Amino acid sequence: xxxxxxxxxxxxxxxxxxxxxxxxxxxxxxxxxxxxxxxxxxxxxxxxxxxxxxxxxxxxxxxxxxxxxxxxxxxxxxxxxxxxxxxxxxxxxxxxxxxxxxxxxxxxxxxxxxxxxxxxxxxxxxxxxxxxxxxxxxxxxxxxxxxxxxxxxxxxxxxxxxxxxxxxxxxxxxxxxxxxxxxxxxxxxxxxxxxxxxxxxxxxxxxxxxxxxxxxxxxxxxxxxxxxxxxxxxxxxxxxxxxxxxxxxxxxxxxxxxxxxxxxxxxxxxxxxxxxxxxxxxxxxxxxxxxxxxxxxxxxxxxxxxxxxxxxxxxxxxxxxxxxxxxxxxxxxxxxxxxxxxxxxxxxxxxxxxxxxxxxxxxxxxxxxxxxxxxxxxxxxxxxxxxxxxxxxxxxxxxxxxxxxxxxxxxxxxxxxxxxxxxxxxxxxxxxxxxx
Amino acid sequence: xxxxxxxxxxxxxxxxxxxxxxxxxxxxxxxxxxxxxxxxxxxxxxxxxxxxxxxxxxxxxxxxxxxxxxxxxxxxxxxxxxxxxxxxxxxxxxxxxxxxxxxxxxxxxxxxxxxxxxxxxxxxxxxxxxxxxxxxxxxxxxxxxxxxxxxxxxxxxxxxxxxxxxxxxxxxxxxxxxxxxxxxxxxxxxxxxxxxxxxxxxxxxxxxxxxxxxxxxxxxxxxxxxxxxxxxxxxxxxxxxxxxxxxxxxxxxxxxxxxxxxxxxxxxxxxxxxxx
Numbered sequence: 001x002x003x004x005x006x007x008x009x010x011x012x013x014x015x016x017x018x019x020x021x022x023x024x025x026x027x028x029x030x031x032x033x034x035x036x037x038x039x040x041x042x043x044x045x046x047x048x049x050x051x052x053x054x055x056x057x058x059x060x061x062x063x064x065x066x067x068x069x070x071x072x073x074x075x076x077x078x079x080x081x082x083x084x085x086x087x088x089x090x091x092x093x094x095x096x097x098x099x100x101x102x103x104x105x106x107x108x109x110x111x112x113x114x115x116x117x118x119x120x121x122x123x124x125x126x127x128x129x130x131x132x133x134x135x136x137x138x139x140x141x142x143x144x145x146x147x148x149x150x151x152x153x154x155x156x157x158x159x160x161x162x163x164x165x166x167x168x169x170x171x172x173x174x175x176x177x178x179x180x181x182x183x184x185x186x187x188x189x190x191x192x193x194x195x196x197x198x199x200x201x202x203x204x205x206x207x208x209x210x211x212x213x214x215x216x217x218x219x220x221x222x223x224x225x226x227x228x229x230x231x232x233x234x235x236x237x238x239x240x241x242x243x244x245x246x247x248x249x250x251x252x253x254x255x256x257x258x259x260x261x262x263x264x265x266x267x268x269x270x271x272x273x274x275x276x277x278x279x280x281x282x283x284x285x286x287x288x289x290x291x292x293x294x295x296x297x298x299x300x301x302x303x304x305x306x307x308x309x310x311x312x313x314x315x316x317x318x319x320x321x322x323x324x325x326x327x328x329x330x331x332x333x334x335x336x337x338x339x340x341x342x343x344x345x346x347x348x349x350x351x352x353x354x355x356x357x358x359x360x361x362x363x364x365x366x367x368x369x370x371x372x373x374x375x376x377x378x379x380x381x382x383x384x385x386x387x388x389x390x391x392x393x394x395x396x397x398x399x400x401x402x403x404x405x406x407x408x409x410x411x412x413x414x415x416x417x418x419x420x421x422x423x424x425x426x427x428x429x430x431x432x433x434x435x436x
Numbered sequence: 437x438x439x440x441x442x443x444x445x446x447x448x449x450x451x452x453x454x455x456x457x458x459x460x461x462x463x464x465x466x467x468x469x470x471x472x473x474x475x476x477x478x479x480x481x482x483x484x485x486x487x488x489x490x491x492x493x494x495x496x497x498x499x500x501x502x503x504x505x506x507x508x509x510x511x512x513x514x515x516x517x518x519x520x521x522x523x524x525x526x527x528x529x530x531x532x533x534x535x536x537x538x539x540x541x542x543x544x545x546x547x548x549x550x551x552x553x554x555x556x557x558x559x560x561x562x563x564x565x566x567x568x569x570x571x572x573x574x575x576x577x578x579x580x581x582x583x584x585x586x587x588x589x590x591x592x593x594x595x596x597x598x599x600x601x602x603x604x605x606x607x608x609x610x611x612x613x614x615x616x617x618x619x620x621x622x623x624x625x626x627x628x629x630x631x632x633x634x635x636x637x638x639x640x641x642x643x644x645x646x647x648x649x650x651x652x653x654x655x656x657x658x659x660x661x662x663x664x665x666x667x668x669x670x671x672x673x674x675x676x677x678x679x680x681x682x683x684x685x686x687x688x689x690x691x692x693x694x695x696x697x698x699x700x701x702x703x704x705x706x707x708x709x710x711x712x
Contacts, residue, residue: 026657031671036501055657058668067653070560076568078656188672243673248479263673273476273675 023313024053028068029083030061032300033266034133034340037330038321044329045320052313061188068305072097077307080314084129086120086299086372087188090389093123099304099311100126104319112324112344114364117299120372120383129301130322133263134342136366137196137295138359139283140250140268141257142276145169145176159200159225159286159294162257166233169256178233180255181226184242185405187397192296192386193259194404195397198222200287200294204376205388205425210434212425214400214418223414227407239409251275259285261298262366265359266337282362284369290377296386297370299342342367396428464688471495471681478678494682502665504686511661511690513576514651515644518583519637522591525584527633530595531621535604545596548589556586556649567654574656582654583644590643591636598632599625631704638694638702645691662687 029035035058042054057079059067064083071078072092084092092098104110110118113131121129139162141153149168154161166178182193195205203218213219230238233256235249243260247267250258251274258264271277285295302321304314320326327347330339336356339347341363347353348364357363375385382388387397400421407417429435470478472490477483498504533541563582564573572578602625610624626633648663655664666687669680695702 028656031668031676032673033671039501057656057660057664059652059664060667060670061672063652063667070564070653074561074564074568076564076573078573244479244671244675248675251476252480261673267674 022051022053023310024055025080025313025317026055027081028057028079030064031058072305075307080308080310081317082303082305084303087387089121089129090123090383091391093128097306098128103315108319112346114367116367116370121301129303130318131299131301131343132322133340134299135261135263136297136370137260137285138262138362138366139257139259141281142279143281144279145256153283156284157286159288162286163229170233175254177235178256180246180249180258182242183239183405183408185401187394189242190405191397191401196296196386197294199292199376202290202377204378204380208379208381212422214422227414239405262363282359292377293369295366295370297372392428392432399424467681468685470678471685473678475675475678494678498682507662507665510659514579514661515641517580518644519640521584522588526591526595529592530599533596534599552589574659576659579659582650587640591640594636598629602628634701638698
């Protein structure tokens with residue numbers, strides 16, 4: 001009896017709510033801290049637009065990508081706002097899958113968006129996605145371990161310095177490893193790091209005619225350097241470490257250095273989560289003096305799929321979530337250190353933010369120094385720093401990532417891994433018609 | 437002497453059974469334990485087994501962020517609905533195959549089973565397009581239909597196996613007494629096969645409850661069951677194991693409890709024939 005009345009009550013409530021006639025936006029997103037915060041603050045948006053309701057679909061990144069791709073390619077229209085990255089935006093915009101964001105409103109101040117991020121989300125001069133938070137990569141290091149070893153981290157280190165420092169700090173019996181780097185296979189895991197790193201060593205995925213370049217001396221130097229460094233100064237089992245595994249290692253005090261997403265700075269400097277919160281310093285991603293640094297560029301962004309029937313309401317939501325007002329709203333509720341970083345120049349000019357986020361300057365410098373349109377030392381036909389913005393890259397990047405992960409694990413030699421990567425790339429690019 | 441060997445053997449088997457049982461149960465136990473840890477403790481190495489600061493914050497957070505009741509009701513409707521519809525179709529089908537076999541019945545059964553061998557992703561896009569045109573995307577009805585079709589081969593096979601063990605003579609006797617086809621299936625066959633039907637029902641509810649490909653790909657906000665609820669707690673950037681464990685615990689608890697209560701039925705149905 002009671003259960004039945006509860007069920008009846010709930011279903012009638014549900015019917016009542018859905019019958020209220022409000023336009024409902026379905027927002028697909030990933031479960032990152034900044035997105036969770038946005039979800040919690042939805043009340044502010046619905047208070048401004050009482051006739052719009054928001055439903056959230058939060059999913060694991062790869063599930064979301066697969067599902068959203070299916071929906072968008074078939075014009076299923078299940079979603080009105082998508083959370084996607086800088087990899088998808090240029091490809092999907094070219095396919096006509098995204099709605100150009102031209103109704104963000106007068107007060108939106110699109111010129112305040114950081115130029116590197118904005119150019120990564122535009123095609124033919126039109127903005128196809130608005131950045132929710134942006135990130136590059138940088139070096140996070142333990143100031144106490146560096147002081148103990150008598151080392152000083154320069155603001156813009158070289159790979160040689162980083163390698164030397166990592167070997168010096170390593171104390172394997174004490175479970176302190178000089179450097180923690182990604183090793184888990186995946187185009188967005190180890191290949192994000194290795195592709196960005198290879199840029200600083202002068203390597204490139206393809207030459208101007210789309211010929212794969214894994215046979216080049218530059219790739220050999222990159223992979224040799226990485227595998228040897230990780231063998232000498234990396235944690236055990238590094239070939240299965242991704243962002244989260246390294247985060248856990250760094251937070252528990254087991255890494256001397258960690259080169260990864262700038263967004264990690266707010267985690268490692270948070271005393272609630274991190275044992276080393278007050279001992280973290282930041283530096284630009286390393287280089288080898290060739291003019292490119294090993295830092296990437298990524299922006300989790302909000303876009304409207306072409307299948308949506310509520311494009312106007314969707315753009316209102318996007319304008320709200322990526323506005324200056326939203327940053328101020330988060331600051332007022334959760335403090336400036338928790339504001340989504342890396343999207344607006346005005347945030348970095350804000351003295352309160354600079355005070356609350358010691359990593360602000362390094363984040364901005366890292367983002368500004370990444371150029372997705374000219375990512376490598378030698379010219380390339382593609383856009384993207386740590387990825388190649390072609391549809392084939394997801395599959396190919398992961399396949400190559402598996403080879404490199406195997407090399408790190410010692411199951412393959414560097415030469416064998418590179419040869420296998422070259423064969424894979426040639427086969428895939430021939431199949432896709434880029435080369436004959 | 438022989439008596440002592442038996443005791444040792446018994447002890448050995450008991451220990452082995454407990455060992456295997458614990459081994460199988462350990463991942464669930466670990467998930468439950470992790471759900472009471474903080475995110476930092478959840479990834480601590482070496483991990484602490486029982487001596488950590490027990491906290492309910494993950495459950496609070498999950499309750500706060502997700503509409504558990506909606507996901508739960510979706511799971512109940514979809515798994516029960518698909519199983520019941522599946523049974524309604526499968527009982528007559530299995531009856532026909534068990535008691536009126538034709539030349540090609542065996543091939544038909546194999547063909548039905550072979551549909552389970554195809555990777556589901558191979559038909560994702562066609563099904564997605566059909567669902568889009570029929571406006572079945574993100575509806576419980578759509579998911580119920582898909583899960584019915586997916587589980588139907590298993591339901592038919594299980595029922596076929598049970599029905600095979602019921603002597604055809606009993607049904608013949610019923611026919612001699614003037615029972616029609618309908619009365620034969622409903623009043624004679626079904627009551628005799630209750631243990632088999634019950635275990636088929638339970639097993640398929642569990643299978644449908646855990647199905648995570650179609651339920652994730654064909655839903656968005658409205659019809660998403662508990663599988664989508666779990667998937668929403670994995671994060672590419674940020675620690676999530678404790679919250680994910682809390683969500684998983686909440687998602688598996690109902691089916692675990694159901695399994696617990698119906699354990700006897702499930703085991704009997706799976707190990708014994710209908711008339712033994």
